[in-house]
Amino acid sequence: MKTAIVGLGLIGGSMARAIKKNTGHSVYALDTDRETITAALAQEVIDGSITADDLGRFDLVILGLWPEATVSFCLENLGKFKKGGIVIDTCGIKTAVVEKLEGPMNEAGVRFVGCHPMAGREYSGFGYSVDNLFDNASFIMTPTDSTPMSAVREVSQLAYDIGFAKCVMASPEEHDRVIAFTSQLAHIVSSAYVKSPNLMDQAGFSAGSFRDLTRVAKLNEDMWTSLFMLNRGPLISEITHIIEHLEEYRSALETEDRERLRSLLRDGRILKEKSNEALGK
Numbered sequence: 001m002k003t004a005i006v007g008l009g010l011i012g013g014s015m016a017r018a019i020k021k022n023t024g025h026s027v028y029a030l031d032t033d034r035e036t037i038t039a040a041l042a043q044e045v046i047d048g049s050i051t052a053d054d055l056g057r058f059d060l061v062i063l064g065l066w067p068e069a070t071v072s073f074c075l076e077n078l079g080k081f082k083k084g085g086i087v088i089d090t091c092g093i094k095t096a097v098v099e100k101l102e103g104p105m106n107e108a109g110v111r112f113v114g115c116h117p118m119a120g121r122e123y124s125g126f127g128y129s130v131d132n133l134f135d136n137a138s139f140i141m142t143p144t145d146s147t148p149m150s151a152v153r154e155v156s157q158l159a160y161d162i163g164f165a166k167c168v169m170a171s172p173e174e175h176d177r178v179i180a181f182t183s184q185l186a187h188i189v190s191s192a193y194v195k196s197p198n199l200m201d202q203a204g205f206s207a208g209s210f211r212d213l214t215r216v217a218k219l220n221e222d223m224w225t226s227l228f229m230l231n232r233g234p235l236i237s238e239i240t241h242i243i244e245h246l247e248e249y250r251s252a253l254e255t256e257d258r259e260r261l262r263s264l265l266r267d268g269r270i271l272k273e274k275s276n277e278a279l280g281k
Contacts, residue, residue, distance in 0.1 A: 001025045001158075004050060004058040006073060008036050010121060011090050012064020013129025016045045018162035021131040028058070036126045045129075055080040060158070063089045066226050071100045083109040086151045090117055092179065094142045094172035096230040102146055111151035114142040114172055116179070117164070122218040132163065139164040142172045180234035187224055188239060190217040 003019060005012045008031045016027050029046045031037050040046045052073075055061060061081060063070050070089045081087055087110050091097050098114040105112035119137040121128055139159040143152050156167045170178070194217045202210060228235055245264075252261040 001059045002057060003027050003060045003062065004055060005029045005046070005062045005064055007031060007064035007069075008033075008040055008046075008126045008129070009064055010124050010126070010129050010133075011117060011119075012062065013040070013045065013126040014119075014131070014133035015062055015064065015090070015117075015162070016040065017129055017131035018134055019158075020045060022162045023158070028054070030054075031126075033126075039126060052077045052080055056082045056085075058082055059085050060154075061085065061087045063087065063091075065089075065091075066223055067091045067093055067097055067230055068226060070097055074101050075104060078104055078108050081105075081108065081110045084111065086111045086113065086154060088113045088115045088155055090115060092116060092183065092227045093231045094175045098142060098144065098172040102144060106146055111148045113147055113151050113155050114175075115155065116140040116142075116175065117159075122215055124220045124223070134159075135163040136165040137163070138166050138168050140168045140170060140175055142170055142175050144171070176231050177234045180231055180238045184224075184228060184231060184235050185238040185242065187216050187219055188228075188235070189242065190214055191219070193217065 001023075003025050005016050005027060006029070008016065008029050012029070012031075013036075016029060019025050019027050026047045027045070028048045028050045029037065029040060030050050030052065031040075037046075037049045041049065050057075055077060059082065063073065065073060070091055074087070087105060089097055089101075091114075094114045094116065102112055102114075117134055117137065117139055119133045121133070139156075141152060141155065143149075152169075159167050190213060194214050249261065249264055251257075252264060
């Protein structure tokens with residue numbers, strides 16, 4: 001399979017590395033940063049560089065761009081993709097991307113599948129890409145009634161070949177609703193948490209719980225602003241829920257209601273245990 005990757009950032013670069021490591025597919029790349037292309041060629045992460053005019057040569061095009069750029073790139077180059085070829089995105093939100101691209105891509109004879117590799121690091125850019133980023137991770141696919149199942153099968157096989165442990169199917173709307181809780185809210189909470197006036201006094205007083213809760217505060221604010229704004233509704237709902245629950249804990253402390261606090265903590269423990277059981281942990 002001839003594969004093109006548009007955007008050699010953390011995800012696109014890691015995709016290129018994983019494909020080269022685990023398959024016999026050829027990999028070419030398009031990136032506006034010439035230094036990134038030079039580095040990828042020098043490290044033999046890609047077989048060559050391309051321009052948008054070359055897209056018609058490739059069976060699979062992987063878009064490693066942010067949501068707005070993904071949509072713009074596809075619409076601007078709609079007639080350049082290979083007829084019958086597959087195009088997938090890797091964006092962290094799906095509804096805003098799939099709704100804008102599925103129709104035009106189908107009309108252009110391109111098999112488009114909305115995808116989201118559930119893997120990442122607190123660093124961005126090609127320099128931080130690795131060939132094992134996706135090992136044992138989930139690969140989410142958001143096919144609709146218009147998505148050819150042949151494309152889903154081919155993309156699923158590639159996902160397993162490069163290290164993903166499972167392929168999860170969801171509608172774009174379900175993806176965005178759940179991801180608002182499992183990923184986006186965590187980044188919001190981590191960012192808010194480190195704004196404590198006690199942050200600079202934590203040396204010698206912090207351990208695993210502090211590291212876990214603050215890790216994703218080190219984020220790319222430009223990318224995450226884009227993701228948050230495009231998923232405002234579900235994310236606002238999750239923020240509302242956590243504020244309501246935090247107020248319950250604060251109220252129990254303010255009123256010195258020991259039993260209420262204990263009950264709230266017990267409820268949280270039980271919910272976590274149930275979720276672990278559901279996941280087989």
